[in-house]
Structures are given as C-alpha cells and as structure tokens.
Amino acid sequence: MAGAEWKSLEECLEKHLPLPDLQEVKRVLYGKELRSLDLPREAFEAASREDFELQGYAFEAAEEQLRRPRIVHVGLVQNRIPLPANAPVAEQVSALHRRIKAIVEVAAMCGVNIICFQEAWTMPFAFCTREKLPWTEFAESAEDGPTTRFCQKLAKNHDMVVVSPILERDSEHGDVLWNTAVVISNSGAILGKTRKNHIPRVGDFNESTYYMEGNLGHPVFQTQFGRIAVNICYGRHHPLNWLMYSINGAEIIFNPSATIGALSESLWPIEARNAAIANHCFTCAINRVGTVSPEVWLGRGDFGYFYGSSYVAAPDSSRTPGLSRSRDGLLVAKLDLNLCQQVNDVWNFKMTGRYEMYARELAEAVKSNYSPTIVKE
Numbered sequence: 001m002a003g004a005e006w007k008s009l010e011e012c013l014e015k016h017l018p019l020p021d022l023q024e025v026k027r028v029l030y031g032k033e034l035r036s037l038d039l040p041r042e043a044f045e046a047a048s049r050e051d052f053e054l055q056g057y058a059f060e061a062a063e064e065q066l067r068r069p070r071i072v073h074v075g076l077v078q079n080r081i082p083l084p085a086n087a088p089v090a091e092q093v094s095a096l097h098r099r100i101k102a103i104v105e106v107a108a109m110c111g112v113n114i115i116c117f118q119e120a121w122t123m124p125f126a127f128c129t130r131e132k133l134p135w136t137e138f139a140e141s142a143e144d145g146p147t148t149r150f151c152q153k154l155a156k157n158h159d160m161v162v163v164s165p166i167l168e169r170d171s172e173h174g175d176v177l178w179n180t181a182v183v184i185s186n187s188g189a190i191l192g193k194t195r196k197n198h199i200p201r202v203g204d205f206n207e208s209t210y211y212m213e214g215n216l217g218h219p220v221f222q223t224q225f226g227r228i229a230v231n232i233c234y235g236r237h238h239p240l241n242w243l244m245y246s247i248n249g250a251e252i253i254f255n256p257s258a259t260i261g262a263l264s265e266s267l268w269p270i271e272a273r274n275a276a277i278a279n280h281c282f283t284c285a286i287n288r289v290g291t292v293s294p295e296v297w298l299g300r301g302d303f304g305y306f307y308g309s310s311y312v313a314a315p316d317s318s319r320t321p322g323l324s325r326s327r328d329g330l331l332v333a334k335l336d337l338n339l340c341q342q343v344n345d346v347w348n349f350k351m352t353g354r355y356e357m358y359a360r361e362l363a364e365a366v367k368s369n370y371s372p373t374i375v376k377e
C-alpha cells in the first residue's frame, strides 16, 4: 500500500494519460470541469513559506431571475502532527494551534467564510491503541476549553465560521468523552456542537474504547453563509446519517476524518461524492496525513498511512481534485449554494424519495420479532 511517495491520483493520471483520454477519465471521475480559483499571490507565498499545499476551485450554478447567487467560500484543512506524540500534551496542543493559525491566516487571505479542520485535530491519532493516558488528556470542554477559546478568536478575527472537531470531555455529565465538532459562528460565539454518531469497529480503529456514540442527533447550523452540518468520519459509510443532515436542511456537510489507505482509500472518492449527489448538497471530505506516530503505536506493526486527499463534491456530481496524499494542505472552494435547489429541481430525489414507506418499513425492521420480506417460490 502506497505511503507518502505516491503523491496523488490526479498527478498519476496527468503524468500517464494522453490528453484526450485524460479529459474523458476526468469527466467520469470528477464530473463537470471546475475553474481554478484566482487566489491571491500573497496566499501562495505564505503557503509556500509555511510549507503547505494551497489549491482553489469554483463550482458554478446557473443564473436565476429571482434569486441572487449564494456564494460561500469553504476551506478544508488537512495536516500532520507537528511534534512527536511523546512530547508533553500541552506542547503538542500548542504546536497544533500554531500550525492551524498559520493555515487559517492564509484561508482568510483567500476569502474563506467557513473553515473545517480534520477529525480530533488537536491530537495525534491514538484511538487505535486502547491505552488511556496520555491520550484522554487531550479531551477538552466543547464550551470553554482552550481549543474552543482559540477557535473563537480565529473566528472573530477573520469573520469566519470555524468547525473544530475535538475529543470532548463533558465534565458536567460524568466526565464522559465524545468525538465532537464545535461550530463557532463568524461573530466568535459558539453556535453549538454535534457528535460523531457512528463509532468504527473495524481493523485497529478501536474508538469505542474512548468515547460514546453521539446523542445529539443530526443538528444543522444556520450560519450567515449557509446551513451546515458535520458528519464525523465513520458516519460517511452510513447513507442514512448523511440523509438526516440533509432532511434537516444542510446545504454543506463537512466530513472530518482520520482514515488509512489499506482500509478505505478505494471508498474515499466515492462516499462523500455520492452523498452530495444523493442529497442535493455539497460535501467536504477531510482526512489527515502521515503515519500513526511510533510513540503511539509502540512497534505493533504497520498501522497504515493517513492519505489526505481532501476534496469537495457538489450535488451535480462535480468534485475538486484531492489535496496531496502526503502534504499539509488548504483546499479553498467557492460554492454557489443555488446549485443545490437547481439540481434538486432536475433530479427530484427529495420528491421521489419514499420516506414514509422507508420509515414504516424501518420501524418494523428494528423490532426483535421482525422477519424479512423474502418472497419464495
């Protein structure tokens, strides 16, 4: 399984395919071609100084007579952990805060309105270990922990909505841990939080050792720039999880993740893209980069490689190329949210979906005495 040396699917296709083939392959794998965004030169200079990749794309919608375009710029951040995982906890968190601050400053230069970081962004990925200390020490209050306070400052300074996925410790309710995304308004106020609904039970992703299945349902946050939701990592394998955010009105669903090549790289380009198509919304898939630190994994063999490749997908099946598999990066996408309704009016999945029938059948199917409807000869 490729590690950092294999840079990206896009680079490989461009290197090896003759132009006419490349165009057809891209049409199928990426949908309608997107325009590159004209991002400021200073932003590229700063990204190069800070050693992270910067890419930008624009999704366009048709002009309408009665509605103005509803333009929003989203930013997706993927990164490695800057310090070894055996550095003191507070130093690791501070180093991550510094790294993210530098990336957010570039996002601000690019006019980003809503930014989302990767799953559990303030810590090394340690949920594979089952060991508690020091990993549970990275858990913080969603309401007034140091990371939420840090993000509130970023949000206010840059007039930017910040989606901050953290390991949450809920001290008011028995010190329970959750995998949570805090949503901070561009005013700096906390809009609310949402919790990871589905916990992996696959390979070494032993995450149920650490936190509980989310109990907050499928909240959607009305921001100044549009209605957003956060479907954290493993939730992307569950079509009904995406559906519920969409039913609650989400126009953009972020999917902050931590996943590795052998397990999911062939699923990655499909799942968030399919969710955007099926739900007439934009989806933003974010994955961290790098290996699980040796200090975390303690010689237990090859855990796998976090392959980055963050991307944005649109309801009309178009999508951006992925960020690199190996570098920190910021992906900026300009969305016209009018596209959601325009595609809805063409394909009508919300109209043709038989939700009442599914609800009735699902209500039966979850009963312990349910017997599946199988018609036999």
Ligand SMILES: NC(=O)NCCC(=O)O
Binding pocket: 119, 199, 200, 205, 207, 233, 234, 257, 258, 259, 260, 263, 264
């Ligand atoms: N963090 C997490 O839920 N990872 C599980 C692996 C996957 O969903 O690809």
